[in-house]
Amino acid sequence: MAYSELDRVEVRKFxxxxxxxxxxxxxxxxxxxxxxxxxxxxxxxxxxxxxxxxALLYGQAAQCGQxxxxxxxxxxxxxFAMPARPGLVNIKSALDGLVPFSFVLKGDxxxxxxxxxxxxxxxxxxxxxxxxxxxxxTPPRFDVFGTRRPxxxxxxxxIADVAVGLGGINxxxxxxx
Numbered sequence: 001m002a003y004s005e006l007d008r009v010e011v012r013k014f015x016x017x018x019x020x021x022x023x024x025x026x027x028x029x030x031x032x033x034x035x036x037x038x039x040x041x042x043x044x045x046x047x048x049x050x051x052x053x054x055a056l057l058y059g060q061a062a063q064c065g066q067x068x069x070x071x072x073x074x075x076x077x078x079x080f081a082m083p084a085r086p087g088l089v090n091i092k093s094a095l096d097g098l099v100p101f102s103f104v105l106k107g108d109x110x111x112x113x114x115x116x117x118x119x120x121x122x123x124x125x126x127x128x129x130x131x132x133x134x135x136x137x138t139p140p141r142f143d144v145f146g147t148r149r150p151x152x153x154x155x156x157x158x159i160a161d162v163a164v165g166l167g168g169i170n171x172x173x174x175x176x177x
Contacts, residue, residue: 001040001050002036002040002041003032003036003050007053007054007057008029008032010057010088010089011032011053011132011136013144014088014125014128014129014132014144015129015133015136015140015144016140016141016142016143016144017141027138028136028138031137031138032053035049035053035136036050037050052135053135055085056088056128056132057087057088057089057132058087058089058090059086059087059089059090060084060087086124087128088129088132091124091128091145094121095118095121095125098114098117098118098121102114122145122146125145126145129144129145
């Protein structure tokens with residue numbers, strides 16, 4: 001099944017692109033279209049690459065007899081309560097869910113460490129963004145799981161190189177993810 005506009009919005013968001021780049025820098029849109037199956041006017045013989053990208057976005061549910069099923073709004077009309085492997089959307093939602101706990105360090109008899117939880121979720125998010133960037137051969141424009149935007153401090157901001165196209169996966173540099 002072809003990518004929905006929601007799928008494309010999510011990919012753009014996690015790789016740091018916005019809709020304005022559709023005309024200015026069509027690499028990502030071209031890569032997304034190329035990963036669709038031939039039946040969906042793409043370049044791949046089947047939808048496995050597209051399903052892998054959707055699994056990175058929405059998570060992957062383990063199912064008996066299969067490697068996994070991509071979750072999301074258009075994935076085989078199947079709904080799962082808890083993914084076996086969380087996707088980028090799940091991780092971003094979990095980070096947002098830590099906000100109420102950021103003011104609490106100890107509950108009744110439970111200690112809460114939201115800073116550690118956020119660091120773990122950001123690391124997991126960066127790993128999935130790197131996988132997504134590899135599949136689409138498009139380096140991220142900025143670290144969506146970071147606290148700063150690129151260019152705020154070009155002397156120390158490793159992501160700034162990616163944002164201006166000097167580093168990253170396709171330019172021979174390192175994306176620092």
